[in-house]
Amino acid sequence: MNWIDAAPVAALADGQTVSIAVGRTMIAVARSGDEYFAIEDICTHDGAELTGGAIEGTEIICPRHGARFCLRTGEAMTPPAYEPVRVFETKVADGRVWVRAD
């Protein structure tokens, strides 16, 4: 288990995402209400970054063509994406958001 310090909690407003690099993997860390999520930052439709996409509830909307992904499971909820994105566990400790990357 490898917990990565992603960002201070104060840096993530509700509905905001930040992108972090873990090795060669880009991860979008998102806040929705008081929940924090982490998903691979590559849309499975055409490779767009999901960081910056609008967040509605527990879904993020790809800014390029509008596919929706579940932030909890990574499941593609609407076309034009059909394949899921990877998800990563998150936690809040010491005023910071942490992402578990194996």
Ligand code: FES
């Ligand atoms: S690149 Fe994300 S929906 Fe097309």
